[in-house]
Amino acid sequence: MNLPIIDLSGYLNPESPEDRERVIAQVRDASRQYGFFQVRGHGVPPSLQHDLIRSMGNLFSLPKEEKLQMSFLKNPCRRGYEAAGMSLREGDPLPDAKECFYIARDDPIIELSGFYGPNLWPNLPTEDFRDPVWKYYEQTSELGKTIWSILLEGLGQPPSLVEKFAHRAIVPMKMIRYPPQSTTLPGQFGIGAHTDFGGVTILFQQTGKDGLEVWHEGKETWIEVPALEDVYVINCGDMIQRWSGGRYKSARHRVINKSQGERLSCATFWHGDINSTNPLNPDDLNSETVGQLLVKRFRNQYSMTKESIAQVGAA
Ligand SMILES: O=C(O)CCC(=O)C(=O)O
Ligand SMILES: [Fe+2]
Secondary structure (H helix, E strand, O other): OOOOEEEOHHHHOOOOHHHHHHHHHHHHHHHHHOOEEEEEOOOOOHHHHHHHHHHHHHHHOOOHHHHHOOEHHHOOOOOEEEOOOOOOOOOOOOOOOOEEEEEOOOOOOOEHHHOEOOOOOOOOOHHHOHHHHHHHHHHHHHHHHHHHHHHHHHOOOOOOHHHHHOOOEEOOEEEEEEOOHHHOOOOOOOEEEEOOOOOEEEEEEOOOOOOEEEEEOOOOEEEEEOOOOOOEEEEEOHHHHHHOOOOOOOOOEEEOOOOOOOEEEEEEEEOEEOOOOOOOOOOOOOOOOHHHHHHHHHHHHOOOOHHHHHHOOOO
16 A cells, blocks of 8 residues: 655646646545655755755764753753654653754744744754755745645635745754664664644655655555655644544654664644634634644643743643
């Protein structure tokens, strides 16, 4: 069983109205059946993908002490470094083997529980990390916005709704390194089974480094997702499942590094403006905002103070 691969160029550069309609239908069907799909023709230049992988290599090769000084647990905006073993999901016997580095929107002032604020950058020459990573971030954010507009159209909403939803959109990006599976403990996952909790996830897998598996509810089986060159994996998070009334699924997934050496990947989580309500169904009587839904999930995972939770109106 394979995930569908959808060519987005029919939406981004249509030669006829049918091209767009076809992509919208393909994305809708895949999101309904799997909650996941792969895409080509996405518009993120391969050179930026390669530069990202090179930059991630530079970051993760820094000495452990230097990485730990950038710990995201000490950062008011949850930017920076997460070491292997820091992430343990309820029900999992062992913590994830992965290590990560987080960036997000770059704002000069810390606001709203650190959803807005400045990034933390490693002490590397800008051309070896910051510049290429930021260029990549901007392109992948653009792709996230495109996917949202396709999802909106798939449920009969005007794509223009995405403009308001994208105002100061919350878009964290997580760069991930999985150690070789042979160096992990028996029964330890790269990342244990979970659903993503927000909007759209845009995942880049280092070419040839397989490891991602997606749970298919109906068939009760794990679908392996190959790490193909210049192909992205897209999935819907819990907020989308909820807001679409279950028409788009948020599927469980996990990573077991199947490659010989380490495996790099990068996930961009495109959530939307913190004060926005449900754009997939503007008649939704439930007026929960992006910020409120994110805080609900975040507060279990990170230490957030009562004051900071109150700031996003999710006491
Ligand atoms: O690295 C991957 O392939 C998946 C990462 C993931 O699921 C996540 O970060 O939420
Ligand atoms: Fe995930």
